[in-house]
Amino acid sequence: MENLTGYLVVSAILFAIGTIGVLTRKNAIVIFMCIELMLNAVNLTFVAFSRHLGHFDGQIFVLFIMVVAAAEAAVGLALMIAFYKNKESIDVDNVDMMKW
Amino acid sequence: MFDNVWLIPLFPLIGFLINGFFGKKIKNEAVIGGIGTLMIFMSFIVSCGILMQMIGLPPEQRVFEKVIFPWIHSGNFKADMAFLVDPLSAVMIMVVTGVGSLIHLYSIGYMHGEEGFYRFFAYLNLFCMSMLLLVLGNNMLVMFIGWEGVGLCSYLLIGYYFHKKSAGDAAKKAFVMNRVGDFGFLIGLFTLYWWFGSNHNIWTINFTEIKAASHLLPYGGVVTVATLCFFLGATGKSAQIPLFTWLPDAMEGPTPVSALIHAATMVTAGVYMIGRMSFVFIKSPDTMMVVAVIGAATAIFAATIGTAQNDIKRVLAYSTVSQLGFMFLAMGVGAFWAGIFHLMTHAFFKACMFLGSGSVIHSMHHALHHGHLHDDPQDMRNMGGLRKVMPITFITFFVSTLAIAGIFPFSGFFSKDEILWKAFSNPYHGSLNIILWGTGAIAACFTAFYMFRLVFMTFFGECRINPKVKSHLHESPLVITIPLMVLGVLATIGGFIGMPKLMGALPNYLEHWLDPVFELANEFGATYAHAGEHHSHALEWGLMGLSVAIAVVGIMIALTLYVKNTGAPARFTETFPALYRAVYNKWYVDELYDFLFVNPCKAFGQFLWKGFDVIVVDGVVNGVANVVMGFSGIFRYMQSGYIYNYAFSMALGVVVILGYYIFK
Amino acid sequence: METLFFAIISLMAIVSAILVITCKNPINSALALIMTFFCLATYYVMLDAPFMAAVQVMVYAGAIMVLIVFTIMLLNIRVNATQKHSHKIALGSIIGLFTLINTVVLLFKSQPSSPVGPYTGEMIKSLGHSELLGRDMFTTFLLPFEITSILLLVAIVGSVVLAKKKI
Numbered sequence A: 001m002e003n004l005t006g007y008l009v010v011s012a013i014l015f016a017i018g019t020i021g022v023l024t025r026k027n028a029i030v031i032f033m034c035i036e037l038m039l040n041a042v043n044l045t046f047v048a049f050s051r052h053l054g055h056f057d058g059q060i061f062v063l064f065i066m067v068v069a070a071a072e073a074a075v076g077l078a079l080m081i082a083f084y085k086n087k088e089s090i091d092v093d094n095v096d097m098m099k100w
Numbered sequence B: 001m002f003d004n005v006w007l008i009p010l011f012p013l014i015g016f017l018i019n020g021f022f023g024k025k026i027k028n029e030a031v032i033g034g035i036g037t038l039m040i041f042m043s044f045i046v047s048c049g050i051l052m053q054m055i056g057l058p059p060e061q062r063v064f065e066k067v068i069f070p071w072i073h074s075g076n077f078k079a080d081m082a083f084l085v086d087p088l089s090a091v092m093i094m095v096v097t098g099v100g101s102l103i104h105l106y107s108i109g110y111m112h113g114e115e116g117f118y119r120f121f122a123y124l125n126l127f128c129m130s131m132l133l134l135v136l137g138n139n140m141l142v143m144f145i146g147w148e149g150v151g152l153c154s155y156l157l158i159g160y161y162f163h164k165k166s167a168g169d170a171a172k173k174a175f176v177m178n179r180v181g182d183f184g185f186l187i188g189l190f191t192l193y194w195w196f197g198s199n200h201n202i203w204t205i206n207f208t209e210i211k212a213a214s215h216l217l218p219y220g221g222v223v224t225v226a227t228l229c230f231f232l233g234a235t236g237k238s239a240q241i242p243l244f245t246w247l248p249d250a251m252e253g254p255t256p257v258s259a260l261i262h263a264a265t266m267v268t269a270g271v272y273m274i275g276r277m278s279f280v281f282i283k284s285p286d287t288m289m290v291v292a293v294i295g296a297a298t299a300i301f302a303a304t305i306g307t308a309q310n311d312i313k314r315v316l317a318y319s320t321v322s323q324l325g326f327m328f329l330a331m332g333v334g335a336f337w338a339g340i341f342h343l344m345t346h347a348f349f350k351a352c353m354f355l356g357s358g359s360v361i362h363s364m365h366h367a368l369h370h371g372h373l374h375d376d377p378q379d380m381r382n383m384g385g386l387r388k389v390m391p392i393t394f395i396t397f398f399v400s401t402l403a404i405a406g407i408f409p410f411s412g413f414f415s416k417d418e419i420l421w422k423a424f425s426n427p428y429h430g431s432l433n434i435i436l437w438g439t440g441a442i443a444a445c446f447t448a449f450y451m452f453r454l455v456f457m458t459f460f461g462e463c464r465i466n467p468k469v470k471s472h473l474h475e476s477p478l479v480i481t482i483p484l485m486v487l488g489v490l491a492t493i494g495g496f497i498g499m500p501k502l503m504g505a506l507p508n509y510l511e512h513w514l515d516p517v518f519e520l521a522n523e524f525g526a527t528y529a530h531a532g533e534h535h536s537h538a539l540e541w542g543l544m545g546l547s548v549a550i551a552v553v554g555i556m557i558a559l560t561l562y563v564k565n566t567g568a569p570a571r572f573t574e575t576f577p578a579l580y581r582a583v584y585n586k587w588y589v590d591e592l593y594d595f596l597f598v599n600p601c602k603a604f605g606q607f608l609w610k611g612f613d614v615i616v617v618d619g620v621v622n623g624v625a626n627v628v629m630g631f632s633g634i635f636r637y638m639q640s641g642y643i644y645n646y647a648f649s650m651a652l653g654v655v656v657i658l659g660y661y662i663f664k
Numbered sequence C: 001m002e003t004l005f006f007a008i009i010s011l012m013a014i015v016s017a018i019l020v021i022t023c024k025n026p027i028n029s030a031l032a033l034i035m036t037f038f039c040l041a042t043y044y045v046m047l048d049a050p051f052m053a054a055v056q057v058m059v060y061a062g063a064i065m066v067l068i069v070f071t072i073m074l075l076n077i078r079v080n081a082t083q084k085h086s087h088k089i090a091l092g093s094i095i096g097l098f099t100l101i102n103t104v105v106l107l108f109k110s111q112p113s114s115p116v117g118p119y120t121g122e123m124i125k126s127l128g129h130s131e132l133l134g135r136d137m138f139t140t141f142l143l144p145f146e147i148t149s150i151l152l153l154v155a156i157v158g159s160v161v162l163a164k165k166k167i
Helices: A002-024 A027-051 A059-088 B004-024 B029-056 B087-110 B117-134 B140-158 B165-200 B207-216 B222-238 B247-251 B253-265 B267-278 B285-306 B314-332 B334-368 B391-405 B410-427 B432-459 B467-472 B478-498 B507-526 B537-564 B570-576 B579-584 B586-638 B642-664 C004-022 C026-046 C050-075 C087-110 C119-125 C131-138 C143-162
Strands: B064-076 B077-085
Touching: A002 A027, A002 B391, A002 B642, A002 C004, A002 C026, A027 A059, A027 C004, A027 C050, A059 C050, A059 C131, A059 C143, B004 B029, B004 B064, B004 B077, B004 B117, B004 B570, B004 B586, B029 B087, B029 B117, B029 B570, B064 B140, B077 B117, B077 B247, B077 B314, B087 B253, B087 B267, B087 B334, B087 B478, B087 B507, B117 B140, B117 B253, B140 B165, B140 B247, B140 B253, B140 B267, B165 B207, B165 C119, B207 B507, B222 B267, B222 B285, B222 B314, B247 B253, B247 B314, B253 B267, B253 B314, B253 B334, B253 B507, B267 B314, B267 B334, B285 B314, B285 B432, B285 C143, B314 B334, B314 B410, B314 B432, B314 C026, B334 B410, B334 B467, B334 B478, B334 B507, B334 C087, B391 B410, B391 B432, B391 B478, B391 B537, B410 B432, B410 B478, B410 C131, B478 B507, B537 B570, B570 B579, B579 B586, B579 C087, B642 C087, C004 C026, C026 C050, C050 C131, C119 C131, C131 C143
Parallel strands: none
Antiparallel strands: B064 B077
16 A cells, blocks of 8 residues: 555554653553553554555454453553552652662 | 402492392391301302413413493493403402401401491491402593592491591591592593593503503503602502501491401502503603602601500501502512502501401400400500400411512512512612612611511500400401401412512512513613613522611510510600601691692682672672662562553554564 | 544543543542543444453443443542642653653554455455454463463452451
C-alpha cells in the first residue's frame, strides 16, 4: 500500500506518547494504560507491514501480543490491587522498597 | 625366587593395613603383635630365599630388576615402581627384615599394656615397608618414596607418646631436619637427571642406567654439586654434622623404635644411598673428602658428648651418631664395602644394646612404678649393680659393648679396624689420611670409654636405686630376652664374614660379595688415586694391635673412674667445670642452631606475619574492599528505588543504542 | 478521500493518546485510551484486516479496558490534587522525543525488505480475511497458539493468587 509511511509515522508518534506517559506519570494504572498504548502502536506497525508485504505472519503476531497483553492486564491489575491493599495508594512514588 | 621380590615390601604393608584399620577393634595384643611380627618375619623368609638363590649364582649374574607396574611415564621422564635386587640390596633387606623381626618380637613384650598398642605395630610395619622400598627401589624416585616414608614413620614413632610435649617437639625437630636433608636429595636428583638429559640425552633416574652411563660423568664439576646435595640428604637422614641434633632427641620414642629406626636401619639410609651411588660419588674427589671429613668429625664430636650424658638412651644415641660417622668415614675414603660392613655389625650390636637398655628401663620402670617413685628410670645415676638381677640382659649387653669398643674377636673389631685401616691407607686423600685415621682412632678410644662407663654405671657397683623398691627389679620375660640373645650372638660372630685377608683364617666373604656393586667405583677411583704406596703387613698388624690397645685404654680409664676410684669423675668435673658443662650441654649445638637458624626464622616469620601479611596482604585485600565500598557508597544513590527511574534508564539505554546504529 | 479520512483518524488517535497521558483523572485517561483503540480498529479495517479490527474492539476495548475501568472503580482512587506527574516530566519528554526521532529517521532511511507474500487485497476480499488468517494460525503457528493457552492459564492462576492472598 502506498500509505505505509503514514501508518508507520502514526505508530511512531503513538509509541513516543506512550513512552512519555510511562516515564512521567505516577499513577500505576495510567502507566499501565500507557504500556497498552505502546503495545498497540507496535500492533499497528505489524498490521501495516503485514498488509504491505502480503504476509499474515505479522497479524498472527498481533494476536499473540493481544494474548500477552490480556495476561499482563490480569496479573498487573492483580498486583495493583495487592499493592493498594498494602499501601493504600497506587502511586509509584510509594514503591521505593528497593531504595538504597 | 627373584620374581617374588615384590612380596618383601608387601607383607609389612598388609600388616600395616590390618593393624592400622582393624587394630583398634582387635584389641588382643597377642593377635596384633603376632600379625605385625609374622608379616615382617615372612619378608625375612623371602629375603633369605633371595639371598640363597643369589649365592648360587655366579657374581656377574647377581643383578635382577623387577618392574611391578609402570608408574610415571611422561615424555622423556620414566619412573616405574620397580625393584632392584643386587648384593648390596640383598644385604640390606637381610638386615632390615632380620633385625626388624627380632625387634617386632621384642616389642610385643616391651609395649605390653601400652595405650595404642595397635598403632605402634601399624607404624612399625609401615616403617619396614618404607625402608624396604628405600633399599629395593631401582630408581631414585622409588628410593625417595621410601626415604620420605621412613621419615614419616620416624616422626610418628618419635611422637608416639604425643601427650608429652617433649616427644611432640622431638618428632617435629626430627621431621624438619629430615626435610632439610630431603631437599638436598631432591636437588641432587634433579641435577643428575638434568645433566644426563641435557648433555647426553639420557633422561633417566634409574640406577642401572645411570651406572651404565656413569663413564660420561666428569670428575668434579657438576658431579660435585649433585653429590654434595645427595650428601646433604644423607646427613639429614643419618644424623651427621650439621643435621645430627635430632637423633638424640628422637630417644623420646619407645625403646624398640630407637633400636630399629634410630640405630639399625633408617639412620643408615644415608650410608646405603652413598653405597648405591658409589660410582657417582667417587667421580668427585672433593665430595669424597667432604664425606670423609664430616664422618670423622661427627665420629669424634658425638663421642665426646657421649662421655658426659647420664641418660642411658642418650649415651646410646650419641654413640649411634658417632658410629654413623665411622660409616661415612669409610664411604669417604672409598672403602664402601667396609662402610656397609660396619652398617651391618652396627645394626647387630647397637640394636642389641638398645634392646638391652630397653630391658633395663622396663625393669626399672616397673620397680619405680611399684614403689610410686618418680625417679627417672632412664637415668644411669639411679642404676648400678644390675648384673646380678638381670644376667641375660647384662651378658648380651656386655658382649655388644665389647663389639662396639672393637675388642677382638667381636664383630665391631673387624668392621671398625677395616675402616681405620682404610682411612690410613686409602689412595685418595694424601696427607689428610693420617688426620682421618687419628681422629677415628681417638673417637674409637672415646667410644670404648663411654660405652664402658655406661656398662659400669648400669651393671656394676652398688645398686643406687631407692632401696624400698630394690626387690622389685627382675629379669625381663623371654619375649624380650630371646631377641637379645639372638642379637648378642650375631654381635659376637657377625664380624667373621668380613675378616681381613691378613688374618687369612677365613676368606673375606662380604668384600667379595659386594665386589660387583663397588667394582665400577673402584675403577673410577683408580684414575685419580695416588700411586699406591705399599704398606707392609707389619704396619697393618701394628695398627690393628694399636686400635685394640686404644680400646683397652678407653676401657681402663672407664674402669678406673667408675669402678675403682668412684670419686674421680666428680673431682674431674670440679677441676674443669667449663669443659664439663660444655660437653654436658652437647657443646651448645642446639643453642647455636637456635641462635643461627631457629630464631632468625621465627623473627622472619614474625615479620611476615605482623609486617607483610597484616600490612601488605591484608592491606591490599581490605584496600580493594574499601575502594569498592567507597565507590558503591557514591553509586548506590543511583538506586532510588523508584520504578520510573529504572524505566528512565532503560529507555535512555534503548534510545542511545538505537540512535547509535541509526545515525552511525 | 481516503487520504483525508486517514488524516482525520490519525488526528483523533494522536489527540486521544495525548489525552491518555495528560488527564488528571484515570477514568478520563481510560476513556481516551478506548478512543485510541477504536481509531486503531479503523486503521485495521482500512488495512484489509477486518478480523483484526474485530478482535481489537473485543479484546482491547471490550475486555482489557473493562478490566482497567473496573480496577479503577474498585480501588476508588481519589483524584487528590497533590501531584499528577512525577518530577521527571522534562526528561521523560526528551526521551520520548528522541524515541520518535529515532523511529522516524529509521523509517525514512530504510526500505522494508522482505520477500513479498502471496496475499493480495483482491485475494483477501474474495476468500475472506478470517479464513486466511485461520489457515496460517492453525497450520504454521499451531504450536505457539497452543502455548498461549498455557500462558493464559498461568495468568489466571497468578492473578487469583495475587488478588486473594494477603501479601
